[in-house]
Amino acid sequence: MTIRVAVNGYNVIGRRVADAVALQSDMKLVGVAKVKPDYKANSAVEKGYKVFAADEKGEKAFRDSGIPCEGLSRDLVSASDIVIDATPEDVGSQNKQMYESLGRRAIFQGGEEHDVAGTSFVAQCNFDQAVGKKFVRVVSCNTTALCRVLHSIDEDFGISKANVVIARRAADPDESSKGPIDAVVLDPVTIPSHHGPDVNTVLPGFPVISMAMKIPTTHMHLHSLVVSVKRDLPSDDRVIDKLSKTPRLMLVSSKKDGIKSTANVMDLARELGRPRNDVFEAVVWKDSVKVIGNEIYFFMAVHQEAIVTPENVDAIRAVLDVSGARESMRMTDQSLKIKAN
Ligand code: NAD
Secondary structure, three states: OOEEEEEEOOOHHHHHHHHHHHHOOOEEEEEEEEOOOOHHHHHHHHOOOOEEEOOHHHHHHHHHHOOOOOOEHHHHHHOOOEEEEOOOOOHHHHHHHHHHHOOOEEEEOOOOOHHHOOOEEOHHHHHHHHOOOOEEEEOOHHHHHHHHHHHHHHHHHOEEEEEEEEEEEOOOOOOOOOOOOOOOEEOOOOOOOOHHHHHOOOOOOOOEEEEEEEEOOOOOEEEEEEEEEOOOOOOHHHHHHHHHOOOOEEEEOHHHHOOOOHHHHHHHHHHOOOHHHOOOOEEEEHHHOEEEOOEEEEEEEEOOOOOOHHHHHHHHHHHHOOOOHHHHHHHHHHHHOOOOO
């Protein structure tokens, strides 16, 4: 069976997921829906993707621009088995009614509330919970990374509590009107930020207390974690060994690799020849891992634009129940050149 996939919303997340879907041997990208014609629509057409407009106004703008438009997003959704909704925060929940009325399944993104789907998803943590569901929400970039590492640590050492401070990139690279450009903004000032409770929508077994701020960069978030464990007092090496065997993590070292910053990580992605310099893995500094008493400390970087790409592909297979977690993740990772751990 070839799964027919629509991508509704074609910018930071939608463009990446569309490209990833187009790489899957068991999927066909039916098309992508956009609000207006621009260079991104043009490049989609050049890749051979069919482009649809979000509404009649957009369709007219496409016609006027000369960029081919195949119809409205409703037509795209009707012609597909499943929709990846990659529209901005809160627009996805508004689109849900269209998906329901057309009887189509949908994958929403982390900008929506958990309730939009009732199932929040990270492939290596709870793939089976999404099987057969009509709607699933792939959690945000920060939540995805936290779930990957915390699930792994919990498996071997039993987490009693996790604390994380997140320095968030202020804007995505093409958002030139957003700031700050010379400040650190506490976002929010109150504690916890939404990230910890969001992890609990996937991993409900232990408290996660998060604090967050925005910093003047456009590439990557940086997490500082302190994880309290109850089972066994692990050594630094045991924790590193466990993380190095965890899927979709990339372990780097300041000493061995000379990687001391998020800029170095993005440069590594260029060296690896990744599409758009994407880092699909959560990146953990091996030489930051330190066990003190029953607490594990480490730093982790998250490429916000890329990390949820593999999760969206796996969520499609989970919802349609066409393969198990391990097989789906293997296919996805192979297609995106993510190294098996
Ligand atoms: P974006 O604003 O970059 O892209 C969304 C696109 O959808 C825009 O091009 C917008 O014009 C278009 N759009 C708006 N309304 C539409 C409609 N009705 N039909 C079709 N298209 C429409 O947003 P994004 O950063 O790609 O985020 C998408 C979702 O993914 C959000 O829920 C966000 O919270 C989540 N997310 C974003 C990031 C990130 O770092 N950018 C990371 C993880 C998850």
